[in-house]
Amino acid sequence: MPEDLSPGMMTPAAGRRRSRMDMLVLGGGVAGLSASLAFARSGHHVVLLERDGPPNGASPDEVFDRWDRPGIAHFRQPHNFLGLARDVLLEEAPDVLDAVVAAGGLENRQYELIPGGWEPEDERLVSICARRAVFEIALRRAVEAEPNVSMRVGTRVVGLLTAGTSRSDLPHVVGVRTGGGEEVRADLVADALGRTSPVMSWLDPLTVRPPLERRSECGLLYYSRHFRCRPGLDVPAFPALLRGPRGDLGYLAFAVFVEDSRTFALVMMIPPWERELRALRFEEAYMAAASSMPSLAPWVHPDQSEPITPVLPMGRLQNLHRSLMVDRQPVVVGIQPIGDALCHTNPSVAYGASLSVHHGFVLSRVAARAEDIGSIAAAFDDAVGEDVAARFDAVSAEDRDRLRLWGGEPIDLRNPDDSMALFLRMSVYPAAARDPQLFRAVARRVNLFDPPDAMQRDPELIERARRMAVDAGPPPRTGPTRAELLETISAARN
Numbered sequence: 001m002p003e004d005l006s007p008g009m010m011t012p013a014a015g016r017r018r019s020r021m022d023m024l025v026l027g028g029g030v031a032g033l034s035a036s037l038a039f040a041r042s043g044h045h046v047v048l049l050e051r052d053g054p055p056n057g058a059s060p061d062e063v064f065d066r067w068d069r070p071g072i073a074h075f076r077q078p079h080n081f082l083g084l085a086r087d088v089l090l091e092e093a094p095d096v097l098d099a100v101v102a103a104g105g106l107e108n109r110q111y112e113l114i115p116g117g118w119e120p121e122d123e124r125l126v127s128i129c130a131r132r133a134v135f136e137i138a139l140r141r142a143v144e145a146e147p148n149v150s151m152r153v154g155t156r157v158v159g160l161l162t163a164g165t166s167r168s169d170l171p172h173v174v175g176v177r178t179g180g181g182e183e184v185r186a187d188l189v190a191d192a193l194g195r196t197s198p199v200m201s202w203l204d205p206l207t208v209r210p211p212l213e214r215r216s217e218c219g220l221l222y223y224s225r226h227f228r229c230r231p232g233l234d235v236p237a238f239p240a241l242l243r244g245p246r247g248d249l250g251y252l253a254f255a256v257f258v259e260d261s262r263t264f265a266l267v268m269m270i271p272p273w274e275r276e277l278r279a280l281r282f283e284e285a286y287m288a289a290a291s292s293m294p295s296l297a298p299w300v301h302p303d304q305s306e307p308i309t310p311v312l313p314m315g316r317l318q319n320l321h322r323s324l325m326v327d328r329q330p331v332v333v334g335i336q337p338i339g340d341a342l343c344h345t346n347p348s349v350a351y352g353a354s355l356s357v358h359h360g361f362v363l364s365r366v367a368a369r370a371e372d373i374g375s376i377a378a379a380f381d382d383a384v385g386e387d388v389a390a391r392f393d394a395v396s397a398e399d400r401d402r403l404r405l406w407g408g409e410p411i412d413l414r415n416p417d418d419s420m421a422l423f424l425r426m427s428v429y430p431a432a433a434r435d436p437q438l439f440r441a442v443a444r445r446v447n448l449f450d451p452p453d454a455m456q457r458d459p460e461l462i463e464r465a466r467r468m469a470v471d472a473g474p475p476p477r478t479g480p481t482r483a484e485l486l487e488t489i490s491a492a493r494n
């Protein structure tokens, strides 16, 4: 037990971990479920504490419609699950992938779009199209079926339990307190409490050296709506990596997320300073706006689909990066943040759920190899620390530059020196459809297989992409001007 470990925890002899450990997972979202499954299948005993109640309903539609998830504000927002998530599941939990597909999820074979055909190694380029509820319930059912997991729903975590160590500057988390006054102890605690995890504030008075925390604004308001295709119809064919149209009008961006069971979702995103376009929260304004965009109109036409949710607005979106390793030293032991509690980024890049799956399984592998509990933080940081820091930096830079562009600053989207982030997103991604090498590089970046700066570290590739972008001329306008859109919205509301 942790009490036995703590006094000599940092010395290999006294601190050797047991092969079958007591794991405590805080939060039953994608990260917590992934970690629980990974721990349980490695033979550990797992207690999972989750504040929300159990799913209500059996079918994918019932779970999507009825599961009350106040603990996850974005539970019904559209999600893409990228190649990394699929790779991890294929390797570690293929039954979960099978369950998502059996529930109507699609394996989106991006490699079929490679100009000139694909090689066997390209067959990794597959994302999963499913509503988040459908993906999460598949993971959850797998966890529920594990005899080593005790899942306690309706249990809110309210604080940490700590023990002293031989080093007075290094607190050791040995468990948590619940809202019901219970103390739950474990060898290792995984903080999977999501984007609003309070664990850092609980650690604040305990740690001598503060954990690292960096934040930046995404600068977006999200307006989403889910649709289902009419009986007998499937989603329109659209040859894009993530299967749906995406665009940036210079004052509003949009993206279609293809989902399971002939459903799809549309997101329209506007900057935080935009007041008039907040009318998108009204259904008639939303539908009129979508119908006025040439690439979206066929999707939302009443002959093609019908809405299955109201418009779902969401704001207060931030990028965040945390680490419990500072200057290569842990600031606390016995606890490890994973998923959104560790890092979250602009949701439109769709990294979070896939990284959450990845972190859950990495933590389990790291724990299996660690000599002692005290070495887990460093080993986990070695495995994912650089990656999450780089993703936070890359997405923060893109958000910053997009806000500069939307704010009216002249940025040449075909010039990487003006903004590498926008050059990649707005010039190189569209050009990838015409060049196999570019396609593979973009697809590996989008699917989280390559570090975010892999493309810019290849000057030849960047120069070829730049020439292609210049030859193609300015990107075509993919929708109305702001003034035209406001007029359309106003007409629809009167």
Ligand SMILES: Cc1cc2nc3c(=O)[nH]c(=O)nc-3n(C[C@H](O)[C@H](O)[C@H](O)COP(=O)(O)OP(=O)(O)OC[C@H]3O[C@@H](n4cnc5c(N)ncnc54)[C@H](O)[C@@H]3O)c2cc1C
Pocket: 026, 027, 028, 029, 030, 031, 032, 033, 049, 050, 051, 052, 070, 071, 072, 074, 077, 078, 079, 080, 081, 082, 155, 156, 157, 158, 192, 193, 194, 195, 222, 314, 338, 339, 340, 341, 344, 347, 348, 349, 350, 351, 352, 353, 354, 355, 356
């Ligand atoms: C608008 C939006 C769209 C997104 N779209 C995508 C996308 O397309 N693709 C993608 O990969 N990612 C997307 N994400 C990000 C993705 O949803 C997250 O990265 C993912 O949910 C993180 O999983 P998690 O388990 O870390 O956290 P969460 O899913 O937030 O889970 C946290 C869990 O902890 C529980 N909890 C919280 N507090 C307590 C407490 N005190 N005690 C007990 N339990 C508690 C909650 O109820 C919840 O179950 C999106 C995010 C947003 C905001």
